[in-house]
Amino acid sequence: MSLQYPHRQKQLKSLIQKLGLPESAPVQWHLLDLALTHATISSTDNYEQLEFVGDAVIRLAAAEFLYKNYPDLPVGEFAAVRSILVSDRALAQIATCYNLERYLLVSDSAQRDKLGQESRMAQAFEAMLAALYLSTHTLELVHPWLDAHLHELVEEILRDPARKNYKAALQEWSQAHYKTLPEYKVSEVEAKHGAEDRFLAEVWLRGQRLGQGSGRSIKAAEQAAAKAAFLAIQEPLE
Known part of the structure; x- marks a missing residue:
């Protein structure tokens, strides 16, 4: 060596x-x-x-x-x-x-x-x-x-x-508990007057919706959904 x-x-x-x-x-x-x-x-x-x-x-x-x-x-x-x-x-x-x-x-x-x-x-x-x-x-x-x-x-x-990377944190949690990754469903929404958020994201795991969030971009919406889901987790899913 x-x-x-x-x-x-x-x-x-x-x-x-x-x-x-x-x-x-x-x-x-x-x-x-x-x-x-x-x-x-x-x-x-x-x-x-x-x-x-x-x-x-x-x-x-x-x-x-x-x-x-x-x-x-x-x-x-x-x-x-x-x-x-x-x-x-x-x-x-x-x-x-x-x-x-x-x-x-x-x-x-x-x-x-x-x-x-x-x-x-x-x-x-x-x-x-x-x-x-x-x-x-x-x-x-x-x-x-x-x-x-x-x-x-x-x-x-x-x-x-x-x-803060809630998507990475949620992914780490789901892999540790269920050996699988969460899935994100994103849709474009009609912007209301004065509203800046154009996208709505939902995060799903094993057929259950864990959270949703909105953002000006797809990335921001997914991050918002991941944050809502991660902070709401109190115990393993049924």
């Missing part, structure tokens, strides 16, 4: 310092090296399996952060906010703060793929979180530097409620 080269060891230690972790941090360097190795470099020794673990790690870290720092937030809001915190866009944004692409071993052809850059950075970031988590089997190497980013993102979301 690439860790055998002194330059790579120095590079990874530099990243740990950027995260603000002490030199004595119990990092398993071979895992961190693997987390920052793209599949275009090695078809067997790459970050794909660690990314799978990292997906769970970021969800746990975000949930713990919200539980500790926003105890008055309703559980429905927890899920809606977390769906943004764990999105590729948010993770790639945090990764960029640490110039993570500089540490990622990736082929020149993949690096030139600008359309895939956000996804690539998010995947590498999740893999890095997995490497740090598996180094101690706790979040002690994650929370100290990640929480500040989560706090900034949550405050932005709370200042702009329209950013």
Whole structure:
């Protein structure tokens, strides 16, 4: 693996310092090296399996952060906010703060793929979180530097409620409980005088209407319906 080269060891230690972790941090360097190795470099020794673990790690870290720092937030809001915190866009944004692409071993052809850059950075970031988590089997190497980013993102979301992704939260809930996705039925309505909402959306699950909402666009109407449905859920459907 690439860790055998002194330059790579120095590079990874530099990243740990950027995260603000002490030199004595119990990092398993071979895992961190693997987390920052793209599949275009090695078809067997790459970050794909660690990314799978990292997906769970970021969800746990975000949930713990919200539980500790926003105890008055309703559980429905927890899920809606977390769906943004764990999105590729948010993770790639945090990764960029640490110039993570500089540490990622990736082929020149993949690096030139600008359309895939956000996804690539998010995947590498999740893999890095997995490497740090598996180094101690706790979040002690994650929370100290990640929480500040989560706090900034949550405050932005709370200042702009329209950013909350209730569709993603409802989808996550329905998959967890029923292994299926909700369906949306959208119709265009005749706009009343002074009204801006042009679309009416209903969200259905297993033959039952969970909620409805309206909006100026199909996307906005579906989001409004998802919000109504998600906040109305008190117990599993019959």
